[in-house]
Amino acid sequence: MNVCSAIVHAKPENAVGVSSRLEEFPGVEVHGGKDVGKLIVTVEGGEDDTLADIMAKFGDVEGVISTVMIYHYSGEEADSEEVIQ
Amino acid sequence: MKLTRRDFVKSNAVAAAAAAAGVTLPGIKTATAAEGDDLRWDKIACRFCGTGCSVLVGVKDGKIMASQGEPDAPVNKGLNCIKGYFLPKIMYGKDRLTQPLLRKKNGKYDKNGDFEPVSWDEAFKTMAEKWVAARKKGPKGIGMFGSGQWTVWEGYAASKLLKAGFRSNSLEPNARHCIASAVGAFMRGFGIDEPMGCYDDLEHADAFVLWGANMAKRVFDLVKDFGTSKSPKSTRPSTTY
Numbered sequence: 001m002n003v004c005s006a007i008v009h010a011k012p013e014n015a016v017g018v019s020s021r022l023e024e025f026p027g028v029e030v031h032g033g034k035d036v037g038k039l040i041v042t043v044e045g046g047e048d049d050t051l052a053d054i055m056a057k058f059g060d061v062e063g064v065i066s067t068v069m070i071y072h073y074s075g076e077e078a079d080s081e082e083v084i085q
Numbered sequence: 086m087k088l089t090r091r092d093f094v095k096s097n098a099v100a101a102a103a104a105a106a107g108v109t110l111p112g113i114k115t116a117t118a119a120e121g122d123d124l125r126w127d128k129i130a131c132r133f134c135g136t137g138c139s140v141l142v143g144v145k146d147g148k149i150m151a152s153q154g155e156p157d158a159p160v161n162k163g164l165n166c167i168k169g170y171f172l173p174k175i176m177y178g179k180d181r182l183t184q185p186l187l188r189k190k191n192g193k194y195d196k197n198g199d200f201e202p203v204s205w206d207e208a209f210k211t212m213a214e215k216w217v218a219a220r221k222k223g224p225k226g227i228g229m230f231g232s233g234q235w236t237v238w239e240g241y242a243a244s245k246l247l248k249a250g251f252r253s254n255s256l257e258p259n260a261r262h263c264i265a266s267a268v269g270a271f272m273r274g275f276g277i278d279e280p281m282g283c284y285d286d287l288e289h290a291d292a293f294v295l296w297g298a299n300m301a302k303r304v305f306d307l308v309k310d311f312g313t314s315k316s317p318k319s320t321r322p323s324t325t326y
């Protein structure tokens with residue numbers, strides 16, 4: 001299991017468009033922050049360098065000002081295991 | 086409520102990002118990811134560039150599983166650049182040097198030999214022998230090349246050891262190579278030494294003029310508010326670098 005979170009900066013007026021362009025990448029989800037131009041993004045799936053490669057490509061997406069990485073988890077355990085019931 | 090490990094990790098990741106951005110998300114408690122998981126969180130510094138971000142690493146069974154920008158660090162304030170992605174991975178690279186190597190020919194030290202793994206005992210013994218032999222040539226026979234990453238106390242100890250202990254002036258840091266040329270250029274260009282300004286200057290500035298570099302990609306922690314509410318007139322920095 002390979003999961004990353006990042007903050008992607010964009011001008012608030014561009015944030016909706018930027019969100020949908022980001023979500024075209026596989027495994028990318030935008031969770032909020034559009035109103036302030038700080039998109040809370042997760043990138044998941046893929047092995048090894050794929051997630052970093054995807055985040056590096058964010059920089060070339062129209063309207064993106066910068067991308068910073070916040071959290072990265074990379075574990076070998078089964079991701080479907082139930083942890084809370 | 087059923088929650089799989091993936092859901093759990095993901096919501097930690099989202100919470101950490103929301104907390105660092107100061108964004109409130111419905112249904113997500115903005116705690117650090119370090120809460121409520123089964124990882125032991127330790128603090129490290131990223132060495133991939135001169136920014137020196139503080140990073141939290143989550144360890145399980147002696148292995149780094151997760152990393153997160155340290156929210157309390159004054160410089161990076163919870164952020165890392167994409168290179169930070171490779172921090173846990175680099176620990177386990179197959180090409181890592183994990184034991185001392187010595188150039189040898191026919192089982193003996195030889196400057197022109199090939200690297201062979203040796204014990205720490207042998208490594209230290211060889212170093213001591215070479216040092217003692219070099220010392221016989223007097224103070225000029227030995228020298229120390231240090232690093233700009235030395236702490237003040239490490240630099241102090243090195244100075245004492247070399248100058249007071251071995252009576253040698255042959256002590257240099259890489260800093261001389263690095264900054265001496267830059268200082269010359271600064272004096273000539275701006276009439277003053279050293280890069281002018283500090284992080285706080287950026288916080289207080291209203292306008293930024295950049296050329297030849299894309300700070301958003303290279304010194305991201307300084308420009309986290311570029312183009313957002315703080316400087317609404319800024320344009321997107323160029324992506325060429």
Ligand code: SF4
Binds near residue numbers: 138
């Ligand atoms: S800016 Fe990136 S490479 Fe530099 S110290 Fe921070 S995380 Fe590491």
